[in-house]
Amino acid sequence: MKRLIILAFTLGFAVTGAAYAKDTGTTRVAVDLMATPYRDAKPAGKLPSNTKVDILERHGGWMRISAQGKSGWARLHQVRAGESPEAKNTGGGLTALKNVSQTGRSGSQGIVATTGIRGLSAEELKSAKPNPKAVESMEASRTNDTTSRDFARSVGLQEKDVPFLSKE
Amino acid sequence: MKISKIALLLFTALTLTTSLPATAFDFDKLRGVGEKLKPLKPTSESDEITLGKDVAANLLGAAPLVNDPALQSYVNKVGLWIALHTSRPNLPWRFGVLDTNSVNAFATPGGYVFITRGMLMRMRDESELAGVLAHEISHVVEKHALNTMRKGKLVDMASDALSRNKPGYAKLVSAGTEIYARGLDKEDEFAADRMGVVLAARAGYDPYGLPATLQTLSSINPKDDAVSLMFKTHPDSEKRLELVSNAMEGHLDQYADQPKVENRFMSIIKSHNSTYKGISPLGAGK
Numbered sequence: 001m002k003r004l005i006i007l008a009f010t011l012g013f014a015v016t017g018a019a020y021a022k023d024t025g026t027t028r029v030a031v032d033l034m035a036t037p038y039r040d041a042k043p044a045g046k047l048p049s050n051t052k053v054d055i056l057e058r059h060g061g062w063m064r065i066s067a068q069g070k071s072g073w074a075r076l077h078q079v080r081a082g083e084s085p086e087a088k089n090t091g092g093g094l095t096a097l098k099n100v101s102q103t104g105r106s107g108s109q110g111i112v113a114t115t116g117i118r119g120l121s122a123e124e125l126k127s128a129k130p131n132p133k134a135v136e137s138m139e140a141s142r143t144n145d146t147t148s149r150d151f152a153r154s155v156g157l158q159e160k161d162v163p164f165l166s167k168e
Numbered sequence: 169m170k171i172s173k174i175a176l177l178l179f180t181a182l183t184l185t186t187s188l189p190a191t192a193f194d195f196d197k198l199r200g201v202g203e204k205l206k207p208l209k210p211t212s213e214s215d216e217i218t219l220g221k222d223v224a225a226n227l228l229g230a231a232p233l234v235n236d237p238a239l240q241s242y243v244n245k246v247g248l249w250i251a252l253h254t255s256r257p258n259l260p261w262r263f264g265v266l267d268t269n270s271v272n273a274f275a276t277p278g279g280y281v282f283i284t285r286g287m288l289m290r291m292r293d294e295s296e297l298a299g300v301l302a303h304e305i306s307h308v309v310e311k312h313a314l315n316t317m318r319k320g321k322l323v324d325m326a327s328d329a330l331s332r333n334k335p336g337y338a339k340l341v342s343a344g345t346e347i348y349a350r351g352l353d354k355e356d357e358f359a360a361d362r363m364g365v366v367l368a369a370r371a372g373y374d375p376y377g378l379p380a381t382l383q384t385l386s387s388i389n390p391k392d393d394a395v396s397l398m399f400k401t402h403p404d405s406e407k408r409l410e411l412v413s414n415a416m417e418g419h420l421d422q423y424a425d426q427p428k429v430e431n432r433f434m435s436i437i438k439s440h441n442s443t444y445k446g447i448s449p450l451g452a453g454k
Contacts, residue, residue: 025387028406039417060376060424061413076379077409081387120231120270120284120397122349128229130341135225135280137233138262141240145257148248155294155429157372159253162423165362165415 023055025065025079033072037062044072055081213278216314217260218332219344220278223313226345227274227282231266234285239265239440246294247281247301253370254309263301267447271385272398274348275304277314286394288437290384294429298371299378303364310363312356317344351401358403361412369423375416376424382409 030049034041037059047053053065053074062073143151211219233240240263247263259279269286281304283297291297307313317340331337351357361378369375386405388395402408 038421058376058380060374060421061379061416075413076376076383077386077406077413079383081383120266120268120272122397122400124230125227125349125397126342126346128226128345130222130225131229131232132222132225134228134233135221138240138264138280141237141244141264142260142262143241143244143248145248145252148245148252151245152249152372155432156427157249157429158426159372160370160423160426162366162369162420164366165419167359167362167415 023081025053025055025063025081027051027053027065027067027074027078028080029078031065031074031078033065033070033074034062035072037064037073041073045070047074053079055079211314211318213259215331216311217278219314219317219341220276220280220308222332222341223276223344223348224280224282226341227266227276227348228264231268231270231284234265234267234440234444236265236440236443239436242436243283243288243297243301246298247305250298250302250367250371251279251305253367254305256309259308261305269394269447270397271388271394273300273304275307275313276344277308277311277317279308281305281308287381291381291433292428292430293377294433295368295373295375295377295427296381297377297433298368298373299364299375300381302367302371303360303378305367306360306363307352307356310356310359312352312360313344313347316347316352316356349397349401354403358408358411361408362415365412365416365420369420369426372426374424374426374428375420377428379409379413379416382406382412 027047027049031047031051033044033047035044036042047065047067047070051067053067056064056066056071058064058076059073061076063076063079064071064073065079066072243265244261244263248261251257251259251261256279261279261281263281263283265288266282266284268284270284271286271290273281273283273287275281281301283300283304287300288297291300361382364378365375368377382405385395385398386409390396390399399405
C-alpha cells in the first residue's frame with residue numbers, strides 16, 4: 001500500500017514535471033528575442049517564423065522561450081501556444097496535460113469538436129425559447145459589495161488608481 | 169441651347185434657394201428632416217435592465233446554467249469585484265456560467281454577464297477569468313450591445329418599444345438576441361479589451377489575464393466547433409492580442425506583478441470537476 005502511494009506520488013510528480021518541461025509553442029513570425037521582458041531590452045538572438053519552441057515562463061505580455069540553443073523573451077502574440085495547429089484540435093495541449101495532473105480535468109481532450117457542442121451556435125441562439133426561470137435562478141448566486149471586497153482582500157488583491165488607455 | 173437654359177434656370181433656383189433665409193423653407197419638410205436627425209431618447213436604466221433580462225432569458229434558452237452553486241457564486245464574486253471599479257457599480261450585476269463546451273462569453277444590457285464552462289476550463293488562473301469578465305463588463309458599461317440594438321433596423325423599434333408593455337417589444341427582444349449571433353462592431357471589441365485590462369488592474373489583478381486568454385483562443389484551431397460562434401462574432405484573437413498588448417505597453421507593465429490568484433481558481437475548478445456530471449439537460453437550470 002505504502003509503495004503504491006509512493007508510486008502514485010512519483011508518477012504524479014513525473015507527469016507534472018514533464019508537462020511543465022514540455023510546454024511548447026510555435027513562433028508565428030520571426031522573433032527578435034530579448035534578454036529581459038522589455039521592448040528596449042538587450043537583444044538575445046533571433047528565431048525564424050514557424051520555429052518549435054519551449055515555453056519556459058510568462059510575465060505580463062511576454063513569454064520566455066527557447067529553441068535552437070537560444071533563449072529569451074518574446075511577446076505573447078509572436079508565439080502560438082500548444083503544438084502546431086494542424087496536429088491539434090484545440091490549443092493548450094500541454095496545459096491540458098498539466099491540468100490532468102493538477103485538477104483532474106481532461107482539458108482539450110474533453111472539449112473537442114465531436115463531443116456534442118450543444119447550444120450557442122448562431123442558429124440555436126436565433127431559435128432559442130426564453131427561459132425566464134433560469135434568469136430568476138441567477139438571483140441565488142448574487143453577491144454584495146462587502147462580500148466581494150472581503151473575497152478580494154483575502155487573496156491580497158489591492159485596488160489601484162489606473163487611468164483608462166487611449167486608442168493610441 | 170435649350171438644355172443650357174434649363175441648367176441655368178436650375179442653377180439660379182438652387183442658388184436662390186440656398187441663399188434664402190430658413191423661414192422660406194417648407195416647414196413640413198424641415199420638420200421631417202429634423203425628426204430623422206433628432207437624437208434618440210436615451211434608454212432609461214430600468215428599461216435597459218428589463219431588456220437585458222429578457223435577452224438573457226433567451227440566451228439561457230440556448231444553454232442552461234451549470235448546476236453548481238459554489239462555482240456560480242465564485243464567478244459572481246470575481247465579477248462584482250471588477251464591476252465595482254467601473255462608472256456603473258450600482259447596476260444589478262449578475263454573472264453566470266453556461267453549461268456548454270462552446271468557448272464564449274456574453275453580456276446583455278443592464279449587467280447580465282455570462283461565460284461558458286468551455287471557456288472557464290481553458291483558463292489557468294483567476295486573473296484570466298477576471299480579464300474576460302472585465303471585457304464583458306466593459307461592453308455593459310459602454311452600452312455596446314444596447315447601442316447596437318438601437319442602430320440600423322432596430323432603431324425605430326427601440327425608440328418606440330423599449331418598454332415591455334409596448335407592441336413590438338417581443339420583436340425587439342428576439343432581434344436583440346440575434347446580435348449575439350452576429351457580433352458587435354469590431355471597434356467595440358477592441359475598446360472593451362482596452363477597458364477590460366484597466367479594470368482588472370484597478371481591481372488588483374495582473375492585467376495580462378485577458379491577453380493570456382486571447383493567446384489561448386488564438387491558438388485554438390478555428391475549425392473546432394467549440395469556437396465557431398466566438399470566432400464568427402469577434403475580430404481575430406491574434407489581432408486583438410496584438411492591439412491590446414501594444415496599448416498596454418508602457419502603461420500597465422508595472423501591474424504585471426499583481427496577483428494572478430492561481431490557487432483559489434484551481435481549487436474551485438477542481439472541486440467543480442469532482443462533482444460535474446456532464447452537460448445538464450436544457451431547461452433543468454435549478
